[in-house]
Amino acid sequence: MNSQPRPRVSVLGAGSWGTALAVLATTRADTLLWARNPELARTISRDHANPRYLPDTALPAALQATADFQQAINHACSAEDDNALIILGVPVVGLSGLCSALAQALSQTPPRGKLSIVWTCKGFQPDTGQLPQQIAMQAFKALPELGLGVLSGPSFAREVAQGLPVALTVATAHDWTARATITALHGTNARIYTSTDIVGVEVGGALKNVMAIACGISDGLALGTNARAALITRGLAEMQRLGLALGGQAPTFAGLTGLGDLVLTATGDLSRNRQVGIAIAQGKKLDDILAGGLTAEGVRCARAALTLGRQHSVSLPITEAVCKVLFDGMAPMQAVSGLLARDAGPESPSVYL
CATH class of the missing domain: 1.10.1040.10 (N-(1-d-carboxylethyl)-l-norvaline Dehydrogenase; domain 2)
Incomplete structure (x- = not known):
């Protein structure tokens, strides 16, 4: 009997929360973490540590990082089923730029199956007052086939990276995005609830x-x-x-x-x-x-x-x-x-x- 392929997850942003979510996803999915800084990417892959954002926290050996943005996108897009997930682990001030870069990359490298994108930032865009979902929907308006959502909840990155329990909510209008998030994150040290109230x-x-x-x-x-x-x-x-x-x-x-x-x-x-x-x-x-x-x-x-x-x-x-x-x-x-x-x-x- 053929086993189901492991989900493919790309986490964009190697700050404390992006790294913590990549650690969480690694236990259930083939996960690649994108870091803007090449030296940080090498340190995560080689030393299994992120000393800048998660000091004194050992990262799993299975977690790999890259500073190649297109490689990170290709990693998720190569999944042939609906369990392809990209997690945006950047603050609100960086969301617009990242979404624009991602939209351009996806227009050139379409995913093989259904692709879900969830963001994790919390706040309003300071100059416009926009919520993250407004920023994301504007950036991806030319790609209506994407599943979009927000992943949120009471969580400190250090505790998640250390494998302590956490409960989070994914809010989305797309069933496959909820399923992809649950498949990638739920059941190890995390419980994932769903909502439609973005x-x-x-x-x-x-x-x-x-x-x-x-x-x-x-x-x-x-x-x-x-x-x-x-x-x-x-x-x-x-x-x-x-x-x-x-x-x-x-x-x-x-x-x-x-x-x-x-x-x-x-x-x-x-x-x-x-x-x-x-x-x-x-x-x-x-x-x-x-x-x-x-x-x-x-x-x-x-x-x-x-x-x-x-x-x-x-x-x-x-x-x-x-x-x-x-x-x-x-x-x-x-x-x-x-x-x-x-x-x-x-x-x-x-x-x-």
Whole structure:
């Protein structure tokens, strides 16, 4: 009896999350990781390590990397069944350029079978306010046969790369994209759920980073766990309000990509967004924090989120307070006082099931 061929997965982007997903996929799929830096690609293939992005983490010997972009594309496109998957492991600011390069490559090297592309970035495009799915759909509009989706959920790259359990959601309108993602990632150390609510998943992934900065500021000011719980709960309400206004579905925000991701990012010590908030509360300047190498998507997308809220007449008081602290020089305690001084009102359930 002939055995089924192993799925073919190409991961584009050898940062911490791209590498972690490549590690996860390697156990179930023939996986190739593309790194922009040739030396990094050689180090991953030769030394089974990514010292820049995942220090002190051993990578599986089966994982190979390349700096040849076309080779990475050909790897996935050569699959003859529907289990061909390309994972885009870059931040929002790099998504447009990568999608454009990928679309051009695919127009010259069409896949043999159905090809799925999923992205993993969380946030809004800072200058346009676009969600990742809007960026991707615009880039691939000439290739309607592709299956597109977003892979998201509460996850720290280091833990995934170390083989610790994780649960993620793939949101897509294409059944074969959900199947390809599950085939490549589900059942080893990961549980993959499916959704069709791409907008809700992406809004949750974007705004939870802003809320994590707020929780970091609160923790840095030693305001206690009561304050943190309040910020998480009311932050979830903001996430849902904006998500519904943009076309998302309410139940999504009670799931992994809403509440789950918010709790992890707002409380976990590995959260870069929370660490930015703590540093701000300790009196450090944002420019100095970013210059020190600590980057966080919440900083990049906070203004875009606030602009979208105003455009859709959605109240985002926590997001607005974070923006005032990050960009307008407001003292953190003054921002807290402003939130506490808001008019009292009824608490509507933040999540409608």
